[in-house]
Amino acid sequence: xxxxxxxxxxxxxxxxxxxxxxxxxxxxxxxxxxxxxxxxxxxxxxxxxxxxxxxxxxxxxxxxxxxxxxxxxxxxxxxxxxxxxxxxxxxxxxxxxxxxxxxxxxxxxxxxxxxxxxxxxxxxxxxxxxxxxxxxxxxxxxxxxxxxxxxxxxxxxxxxxxxxxxxxxxxxxxxxxxxxxxxxxxxxxxxxxxxxxxxxxxxxxxxxxxxxxxxxxxxxxxxxxxxxxxxxxxxxxxxxxxxxxxxxxxxxxxxxxxxxxxxxxxxxxxxxxxxxxxxxxxxxxxxxxxxxxxxxxxxxxxxxx
Amino acid sequence: xxxxxxxxxxxxxxxxxxxxxxxxxxxxxxxxxxxxxxxxxxxxxxxxxxxxxxxxxxxxxxxxxxxxxxxxxxxxxxxxxxxxxxxxxxxxxxxxxxxxxxxxxxxxxxxxxxxxxxxxxxxxxxxxxxxxxxxxxxxxxxxxxxxxxxxxxxxxxxxxxxxxxxxxxxxxxxxxxxxxxxxxxxxxxxxxxxxxxxxxxxxxxxxxxxxxxxxxxxxxxxxxxxxxxxxxxxxxxxxxxxxxxxxxxxxxxxxxxxxxxxxxxxxxxxxxxxxxxxxxxxxxxxxxxxxxxxxxxxxxxxxxx
Numbered sequence: 001x002x003x004x005x006x007x008x009x010x011x012x013x014x015x016x017x018x019x020x021x022x023x024x025x026x027x028x029x030x031x032x033x034x035x036x037x038x039x040x041x042x043x044x045x046x047x048x049x050x051x052x053x054x055x056x057x058x059x060x061x062x063x064x065x066x067x068x069x070x071x072x073x074x075x076x077x078x079x080x081x082x083x084x085x086x087x088x089x090x091x092x093x094x095x096x097x098x099x100x101x102x103x104x105x106x107x108x109x110x111x112x113x114x115x116x117x118x119x120x121x122x123x124x125x126x127x128x129x130x131x132x133x134x135x136x137x138x139x140x141x142x143x144x145x146x147x148x149x150x151x152x153x154x155x156x157x158x159x160x161x162x163x164x165x166x167x168x169x170x171x172x173x174x175x176x177x178x179x180x181x182x183x184x185x186x187x188x189x190x191x192x193x194x195x196x197x198x199x200x201x202x203x204x205x206x207x208x209x210x211x212x213x214x215x216x217x218x219x220x221x222x223x224x225x226x227x228x229x230x231x232x233x234x235x236x237x238x239x240x241x242x243x244x245x246x247x248x249x250x251x252x253x254x255x256x257x258x259x260x261x262x263x264x265x266x267x268x269x270x271x272x273x274x275x276x277x278x279x280x281x282x283x284x285x286x287x288x289x290x291x292x293x294x295x296x297x298x299x300x301x302x303x304x305x
Numbered sequence: 306x307x308x309x310x311x312x313x314x315x316x317x318x319x320x321x322x323x324x325x326x327x328x329x330x331x332x333x334x335x336x337x338x339x340x341x342x343x344x345x346x347x348x349x350x351x352x353x354x355x356x357x358x359x360x361x362x363x364x365x366x367x368x369x370x371x372x373x374x375x376x377x378x379x380x381x382x383x384x385x386x387x388x389x390x391x392x393x394x395x396x397x398x399x400x401x402x403x404x405x406x407x408x409x410x411x412x413x414x415x416x417x418x419x420x421x422x423x424x425x426x427x428x429x430x431x432x433x434x435x436x437x438x439x440x441x442x443x444x445x446x447x448x449x450x451x452x453x454x455x456x457x458x459x460x461x462x463x464x465x466x467x468x469x470x471x472x473x474x475x476x477x478x479x480x481x482x483x484x485x486x487x488x489x490x491x492x493x494x495x496x497x498x499x500x501x502x503x504x505x506x507x508x509x510x511x512x513x514x515x516x517x518x519x520x521x522x523x524x525x526x527x528x529x530x531x532x533x534x535x536x537x538x539x540x541x542x543x544x545x546x547x548x549x550x551x552x553x554x555x556x557x558x559x560x561x562x563x564x565x566x567x568x569x570x571x572x573x574x575x576x577x578x579x580x581x582x583x584x585x586x587x588x589x590x591x592x593x594x595x596x597x598x599x600x601x602x603x604x605x606x607x608x609x610x
Contacts, residue, residue, distance in 0.1 A: 101402060
């Protein structure tokens with residue numbers, strides 16, 4: 001079962017140096033979740049061969065244009081491409097009004113149901129679940145209401161030790177064991193630990209789009225131990241003041257957050273147009289947190305089971 | 306003095322085959338007028354080395370997403386790039402409301418004054434002028450209110466025949482002759498035709514974005530004899546029915562309009578994603594109107610004086 005992040009864009013504010021604004025796709029067991037939708041997201045989805053109508057749900061962190069201005073075009077294209085399955089759109093207050101107004105003036109009726117779910121930027125709350133993942137919000141501190149998203153695989157069933165299972169054990173018995181229960185069979189108690197393997201760990205991904213540096217904050221607990229953390233790194237350490245003024249972080253600060261939260265891997269993104277070469281930002285982060293990487297468009301970051 | 310159209314995108318509905326949705330720039334004597342602003346227009350402007358803050362005025366034909374969804378990003382970028390000069394935005398009813406709503410939810414105050422001028426899609430009316438051009442609307446018939454734009458160079462001063470001008474002729478006298486008047490000098494009437502060359506013709510460009518085929522209609526008179534006509538050619542003749550159903554035109558129909566209006570040159574654009582190769586569409590048009598060309602991104606179409 002795959003659990004893989006693909007970067008579609010990771011530039012801040014203005015597309016530059018061939019880099020698109022923020023958007024990315026998390027794929028869990030062949031189901032796609034779109035996270036932010038900067039201008040040109042539909043172009044990037046085509047470029048990286050991700051079928052747009054495989055997207056199941058959309059998550060928008062905040063309403064700065066570089067994080068959502070590609071959404072309306074994508075929603076139109078989904079409809080023109082014949083989508084009929086509903087889409088679940090999680091976004092701050094305002095986006096529903098913006099989309100409905102744009103649909104009104106283009107006299108458009110989408111081909112599929114579009115469900116709006118308003119996000120809460122104040123605290124970490126449950127937002128979404130399906131049979132594959134749960135998603136909680138991650139409160140961030142930016143110039144406007146903004147939250148990130150924590151994706152976590154659903155608890156998995158335990159694996160049966162096939163060679164030990166009695167051949168006449170009923171389906172109900174097998175399900176009970178998979179769920180971690182003991183089960184009575186032919187007047188004998190089958191103890192769960194004797195008949196099952198421990199399931200693989202639930203994989204997790206935390207997306208922190210735009211935020212001021214938040215050390216020793218509730219953020220740390222929310223993203224503690226995640227497998228993969230994307231944290232904005234708009235500026236480098238030399239521009240630390242500018243970062244604070246604009247409610248952004250530096251590459252070093254992103255790494256300090258990754259270290260404090262004990263995550264496994266950090267991806268830096270949301271690069272200012274002032275930086276053409278991103279390697280110095282990567283090196284700055286790696287000094288603090290060696291397992292840091294750059295969010296490069298088209299790159300995939302798989303998390304193994 | 307240059308008068309040149311540059312294509313930034315000419316695809317219909319959905320970006321495809323590496324082609325961006327509709328947008329183009331008319332440059333008159335180094336002043337830029339943006340016509341439509343499909344998603345990614347700011348990326349295309351950078352790609353083709355057109356400085357975004359040289360854009361003086363913007364003209365949006367209608368509110369289908371493929372003609373304006375790049376505008377909000379462009380307006381944001383103009384502000385981030387330090388623009389302070391006003392921008393004049395000519396667009397159908399609704400775009401002002403959409404932009405103001407998006408500015409509100411992103412808590413953005415643009416750095417420059419943005420003036421909205423609502424277009425009239427019902428008749429051809431005067432819309433805009435500066436010292437270089439006048440612009441009139443071109444009513445079109447599409448699924449939603451839509452108009453094209455007719456750009457015409459301002460009437461030019463006549464050129465003085467320098468070797469004939471008395472050396473002691475005053476500035477007022479020179480201006481009067483340039484304006485086509487006779488002028489009394491040293492008790493002698495300088496007859497205008499003896500002292501001036503006829504100015505070059507006023508160059509003109511007509512943009513017809515999205516429209517059903519409108520032969521023998523008021524459109525013909527409005528665009529009569531223009532130097533350059535861009536006419537949508539969403540479909541080919543084999544899809545003529547589909548064109549009529551969706552209020553679009555075929556390449557052949559665009560050529561018939563060019564022929565009927567006796568224009569000098571036709572540019573075909575707004576190609577459906579169903580066509581990868583556009584040469585057959587070009588050939589279809591050239592059979593009717595030989596001086597037809599394709600709107601290819603990055604191509605410039607200069608009109609000589």
